[in-house]
Amino acid sequence: MGARREPIEYDAATPEVRAVYDDIMATRNTDWVNNFWKVLAHDPASLRRIWANIKEVMGAGALDPLTKELLYVAVSASNGCRYCIASHGAAARKRGMTQAQYSELLAIVALANETNTLVTALDVAVDPQFL
Amino acid sequence: MGARREPIEYDAATPEVRAVYDDIMATRNTDWVNNFWKVLAHDPASLRRIWANIKEVMGAGALDPLTKELLYVAVSASNGCRYCIASHGAAARKRGMTQAQYSELLAIVALANETNTLVTALDVAVDPQFL
Amino acid sequence: MGARREPIEYDAATPEVRAVYDDIMATRNTDWVNNFWKVLAHDPASLRRIWANIKEVMGAGALDPLTKELLYVAVSASNGCRYCIASHGAAARKRGMTQAQYSELLAIVALANETNTLVTALDVAVDPQFL
Amino acid sequence: MGARREPIEYDAATPEVRAVYDDIMATRNTDWVNNFWKVLAHDPASLRRIWANIKEVMGAGALDPLTKELLYVAVSASNGCRYCIASHGAAARKRGMTQAQYSELLAIVALANETNTLVTALDVAVDPQFL
Amino acid sequence: MGARREPIEYDAATPEVRAVYDDIMATRNTDWVNNFWKVLAHDPASLRRIWANIKEVMGAGALDPLTKELLYVAVSASNGCRYCIASHGAAARKRGMTQAQYSELLAIVALANETNTLVTALDVAVDPQFL
Amino acid sequence: MGARREPIEYDAATPEVRAVYDDIMATRNTDWVNNFWKVLAHDPASLRRIWANIKEVMGAGALDPLTKELLYVAVSASNGCRYCIASHGAAARKRGMTQAQYSELLAIVALANETNTLVTALDVAVDPQFL
Secondary structure (H helix, E strand, C coil): CCCCCCCCCCCCCCHHHHHHHHHHHHHHHCCCCCCCHHHCCCCCHHHHHHHHHHHHCHHHHCCCCCHHHHHHHHHHHCCCCCHHHHHHHHHHCCCCCCHHHHHHHHHHHHHHHHHHHEEEEEEEECCHHEE | CCCCCCCCCCHHHCHHHHHHHHHHHHEEECCHHHHHHHHHHHCCCHHHHHHHHHHHHHCCCCHHHHHHHHHHHHHHHHCCCCHHHHHHHHHHCCCCCCCCHHHHHHHHHHHHHHHHHHHHHCCCCHHHHCC | CCCCCCCCCCCCCHHHHHHHHHHHHHHHHCCCCCCCHHHHCCCCCHHHHHHHHHHHHHCCCCCCCCCCCCCCCHHHHHHHHHHHHHHHHHHHHHCCHHHHHHHHHHHHHHHHHHHEEEEEEEECCHHHHHH | CCCCCCCCCHHCCCCCHHHHHHHHHHCCCCCCCHHHHHCCEEEEEEEEHHHHHHHHHCCCCCHHHHHHHHHHHHHHHHHCCHHHHHHHHHHHCCCEEEEEEEEHHHHHHHHHHHHHHHHHHHHHCCCCCCC | CCCCCCCCHHHHHCCCHHHHHHHHHHHHHHCCHHHHHHHHCCCCCHHHHHHHHHHCCCCCCCCCCHHHHHHHHHHHHHHHHHHHHEEEEHHHHHHCCCCCHHHHHHHHHHHHHHHHHHHHHHHHCCCHHHH | CCCCCCCHHHHHCHHHHHHHHHHHHHHHHCCCHHHHHHCCCCCHHHHHHHHHHHHHCCCCCCHHHHHHHHHHHHHHHHCCCCHHHHHHHHHHHHHCCHHHHHHHHHHHHHHHHEEEEEEEECCCCCHHHHH
């Protein structure tokens, strides 16, 4: 067995899995479910749990929906998770992210990786003004 | 020599270094320079170059200043760079980040690290809808 | 030259390399050698050295063989090394890992990445009870 | 504000936070709560949500409790999260982990980081036997 | 939109982008531009800025050109960036890197990842002799 | 138990451990052993094995001794391992690394982290010229 598992389509899913798929589509107002959930469905407990986390954390809160997706894309880009960039990038565009904003986001993410590396290697002491 | 180098204070700095310090303070409208730059000042070429990058990337653009700092904090939190969290967290608060927004940002960053790990380990294929 | 080098098959290998291949097959009681070793064989010194490390560390010890492979899979999943997940996943299944155990392992690995991120970003002080 | 927030002690906690603390102590059969939760308590929603995840993922399942903690320690060691090594290391020892087993775990984690790096850099193709 | 953007060829590029392409080719004394720059060209400001950084940092300095490329390859190998290994590996070979040196470099990178993991997990105190 | 273990001094060490310490000092022509080995000594098998790896990989080969230490420092800086930066930085200085070279090394490491992030996030296709 390699790392990749086949997605479980709606028609082949158990009622428990279908209930999560239904909630994903209702919450997002779409008529399809993306592969992450269909692959995670091999482990229904994780499917239910991870979806509950995403629904809560990415739902209405103190940050607006676009900013939340931008943050998700930024971390995914920093981690080099291409699927995550593609899926959360799509969600961000749906909420209004322009191509210019995406380019700027990538520039910030890459620069932060450069300066984070320098700061850590130089072991810079935190300024009292920041405490 | 350990990893940590002493910060170079303004009074002890060369004219070349002072020029960068002056530009940092003028750009940020502050009367002090934080340790990252004062440590980087041991290598004036890097000081000048990195500051020019930060100034350009974090300056006016397609994303608003608060969102830009939130993205910087998010990447720094994901990378575990405490100095960077402290310094860019301070910059974000100056631009209006509330404590509730910071908590939400951390929740997103941590959750993205969880799902990025799952997606990569499961080697999920990118949905055609995302291409 | 790209990053990928062709595997060196047994028939094309030098006696020095064949000796390692033979030891790998004898130790594992198999009749084939997986690609990692056949690619590493371009550098016979590394082939011999890395195999000696694997043989010693993954051999009989204080932890049982299945647990050792589970730990190897967990680190590989956390690092996003798909080849390593595939190869050590196969070794773990050979030693009895079930699909339910693998799903649980992935859930733990992903959750640890979430909480590790939070703990580091929040710079939590170690409790005296843990010292 | 630096990265570090003060732990919220039981006496100073809101009823909502106390309810989580109580559940942590009841689940673990202890009379104290470790700093991670007391720091996370500044964000009660995250406190409740992360605890619910830990409780479910680390609860009874297909893997025995010691193996689960060993996996958590392994990922934390690979990520360099010292608090997490300390806290989950304590949990693992409570479930029987010996010093020899811990040394062996560290050796596996470190070796996996070595071979993961080599495999990824060499871009080794997955053997058909692993698919 | 997926993560991958099409490269912008010279004939299709704006004068601003062509000026950077021209400088890349003149600096490197080649008649083609590699994909990184042609993909980055969708964001001309980043194209110009990143190239200026590479030109300055990788230009003449205190370290010889081969050593500089070896360091770039080493970090790229440690990060698992295959494109970067391929492109900077080619640059290193052009400057004289032999296959034996590349194998040795990979061995060092992988071993450093092993010992870095051990040192961090064991939280080793810096010796006074190193301060 | 926290993550940190006390170093085992020569006088308190077993003959097996002393033999490794002796070989470290003889190989390096020094009269002391640094903390990494004294902490690793709690696990004599790992002490012996890791030392044998370092001795072989960092010994005479296709790359000169200074370049080897520079590569070790670069990976350690990229990984943010401060002890490793301090110890291998000292070894590099002993072999002639100047402060200007160290600054240049850090600039390369940090820039590589920036461009590696961009390349991976943009999923740049490897040019046929690099294959």
